[in-house]
Amino acid sequence: MRFRFFIGVLMLASAGAALAQDVRVTKAGGDKASVDFSGLSVSADGPARVFAQVLRADLLRSGWFTASAPGRGEIRLLGSLGGGSGLEARVEALNTATGRRIFGKSYSVSAAEARRLAHVVADEIVQAATGRPGFAASRLALIGRRGGAKELFVCDADGANLVQVTRDNSISLYPRWSPDRSRIVYTSYVKRFPDVLMIELATGARTRIAGYPGLNAGGALSPDGRFSALVLSRDGNPEIYVKRLADGALTRVTNTPRAAEASPSWSPDGTQLVYVSDVSGRPQLYIVGRDGGAPRRLTLRGSENVAPDWGPGGKIAHATRVGSAFQLSITDPATGETVPLALDAADWEDPSWARNGRHLAAIRRDARGSAVYLVDSMGDAPLPLLTEGDWFSPAWSP
Amino acid sequence: MSSPRWWSIVALALAVGVAASGCRSRRGSGSGTDLAGTNIVTDPGGAFGADIGMGDERLEGELANVKFEPVYFDYDSSQVKTSERAKIEAVADYLRANAAKKLIIEGHCDERGSAEYNLALGERRALAVRSYLVGLGIDAARMQTSSFGEERPAAQGTGEAVWRLNRRAEFVVLQ
Numbered sequence: 001m002r003f004r005f006f007i008g009v010l011m012l013a014s015a016g017a018a019l020a021q022d023v024r025v026t027k028a029g030g031d032k033a034s035v036d037f038s039g040l041s042v043s044a045d046g047p048a049r050v051f052a053q054v055l056r057a058d059l060l061r062s063g064w065f066t067a068s069a070p071g072r073g074e075i076r077l078l079g080s081l082g083g084g085s086g087l088e089a090r091v092e093a094l095n096t097a098t099g100r101r102i103f104g105k106s107y108s109v110s111a112a113e114a115r116r117l118a119h120v121v122a123d124e125i126v127q128a129a130t131g132r133p134g135f136a137a138s139r140l141a142l143i144g145r146r147g148g149a150k151e152l153f154v155c156d157a158d159g160a161n162l163v164q165v166t167r168d169n170s171i172s173l174y175p176r177w178s179p180d181r182s183r184i185v186y187t188s189y190v191k192r193f194p195d196v197l198m199i200e201l202a203t204g205a206r207t208r209i210a211g212y213p214g215l216n217a218g219g220a221l222s223p224d225g226r227f228s229a230l231v232l233s234r235d236g237n238p239e240i241y242v243k244r245l246a247d248g249a250l251t252r253v254t255n256t257p258r259a260a261e262a263s264p265s266w267s268p269d270g271t272q273l274v275y276v277s278d279v280s281g282r283p284q285l286y287i288v289g290r291d292g293g294a295p296r297r298l299t300l301r302g303s304e305n306v307a308p309d310w311g312p313g314g315k316i317a318h319a320t321r322v323g324s325a326f327q328l329s330i331t332d333p334a335t336g337e338t339v340p341l342a343l344d345a346a347d348w349e350d351p352s353w354a355r356n357g358r359h360l361a362a363i364r365r366d367a368r369g370s371a372v373y374l375v376d377s378m379g380d381a382p383l384p385l386l387t388e389g390d391w392f393s394p395a396w397s398p
Numbered sequence: 399m400s401s402p403r404w405w406s407i408v409a410l411a412l413a414v415g416v417a418a419s420g421c422r423s424r425r426g427s428g429s430g431t432d433l434a435g436t437n438i439v440t441d442p443g444g445a446f447g448a449d450i451g452m453g454d455e456r457l458e459g460e461l462a463n464v465k466f467e468p469v470y471f472d473y474d475s476s477q478v479k480t481s482e483r484a485k486i487e488a489v490a491d492y493l494r495a496n497a498a499k500k501l502i503i504e505g506h507c508d509e510r511g512s513a514e515y516n517l518a519l520g521e522r523r524a525l526a527v528r529s530y531l532v533g534l535g536i537d538a539a540r541m542q543t544s545s546f547g548e549e550r551p552a553a554q555g556t557g558e559a560v561w562r563l564n565r566r567a568e569f570v571v572l573q
Contacts, residue, residue: 150549171546171549171550173513173514173517173549174514187517189546189549192544193456193544194517194544194545194546211456212452212454213452213453213454213455213456213457213542213543214452214521214525214542214543214544215517215518215521215543215544215545217514217517217518218514231517231518233452233521233525233543233545234451234452235449235451235452236449236450236451236452236525237449237522237525238518238521238522257449260476260515260518260519260521260522261518262512262514262515262517262518263512263514263515276512276514276515276518278474278515278519282474283511283512283515304511304512306511306512306514306515307512307514307515319512324510326512349512349513350512350513392513393513393514
């Protein structure tokens with residue numbers, strides 16, 4: 001009852017707006033629009049069924065929707081799915097109160113593409129209904145333990161389609177995506193020393209971004225893809241540098257002779273970096289201009305703050321030490337305000353923002369092992385993505 | 399050895415000793431340098447020679463068949479402890495007697511803390527040992543560092559009995 005009223009108000013308020021929103025966008029994760037999926041059920045096995053199941057799962061995972069009983073949803077999904085050896089799909093989403101068609105599109109793909117198409121359609125429906133981007137079609141890069149080695153993997157945003165990218169029988173660490181998603185930058189011990197490499201996913205071709213004497217780590221690429229933010233100790237101490245990839249020109253950004261720096265992450269506009277420094281005695285977060293200058297300390301609470309990720313919404317997710325474990329927090333660099341995420345008492349680390357600026361991938365570590373979880377900054381319960389085996393440092397693609 | 403040279407070596411050892419023991423104690427006294435007004439520099443030139451560059455090329459060579467004892471560190475610290483200095487002096491003695499050998503100092507951490515930060519902390523430990531060796535008269539160009547962070551523990555498990563064995567620097571000699 002209350003939801004229909006709100007939908008009605010929203011429709012009135014947005015009448016005439018070019019991008020009307022049919023879902024309330026609120027601060028609390030609990031407020032969701034109910035979706036009637038009964039018009040999308042497919043009984044026979046095959047690509048149509050895969051499509052319908054994945055589409056439903058993606059929409060529920062998006063955080064904006066719940067499933068209603070048949071005939072009772074605020075939004076009704078209709079699908080005409082079929083096709084011989086491939087998949088022909090026509091999908092529509094209707095606002096049941098007004099009858100307005102939020103979304104309607106037809107597709108024709110091969111059978112093998114059914115799953116991928118469902119992710120694309122889910123994101124299109126999320127965008128049309130909420131005005132926000134979806135993350136269903138994005139991918140996760142992560143590190144997985146394989147015997148005594150750590151290798152680079154990639155999987156879909158729902159944890160499916162896991163692909164092993166490196167087979168070095170060595171240690172790979174800290175993947176970061178290129179802005180166009182074609183390459184991953186990571187730290188590798190394949191030469192027995194820590195180097196920063198870039199691998200092109202389509203071909204497997206690798207180039208070395210940094211292989212100086214001493215430590216080479218970090219490597220996060222700037223939003224325009226032209227620069228890499230690195231941790232190098234070539235001058236005698238671990239410091240932050242920015243390297244221009246086209247010609248290798250190196251700019252030193254920090255200068256702390258008795259302190260260590262780590263984990264540089266770019267601001268969405270590419271003008272600043274957030275990073276970890278122990279110059280105060282324990283690791284905390286600092287922000288500095290990408291060309292250097294006077295840094296400012298960002299985190300004031302918690303004995304340690306590490307693993308920052310500056311997300312598309314402008315907020316910085318990071319891990320904060322609470323007692324003997326880490327918990328996840330989100331700090332707004334504009335106000336300095338820090339909000340801890342309410343999670344269970346396990347060890348939570350390595351947050352990475354999804355492209356919707358709402359969800360995070362993170363590592364939850366307990367006595368059993370180290371798993372990848374989907375975490376919601378708006379308060380929905382975390383969902384496991386990969387729990388078989390030990391996983392580390394997830395990086396969510398743009 | 400003539401007197402002036404002896405004193406200059408002692409003075410250098412003292413200066414580097416001060417730098418290596420630096421300000422990384424957990425009590426934090428003296429470690430809090432205010433960053434306001436720090437400008438970028440493109441060459442290191444740290445005070446007390448604390449930043450000793452490592453050149454442009456990696457040291458290479460076959461592994462030499464010689465083992466040294468690891469140097470252990472306190473939690474969150476890269477300070478060389480007095481109790482550990484004899485181990486580093488043994489390495490210095492060997493390097494003086496074997497002038498063609500090169501040294502890689504590996505830095506390691508226990509499992510606590512963020513893995514990315516532990517790469518940098520492990521590197522600080524390796525660099526602290528390297529600085530100490532420079533102070534003992536070993537040519538910096540013969541020595542480089544390699545940090546493994548928390549990735550290569552010497553002992554598996556949890557708790558201080560294990561952690562203290564993992565907070566270490568190890569010596570790898572190259573032909």
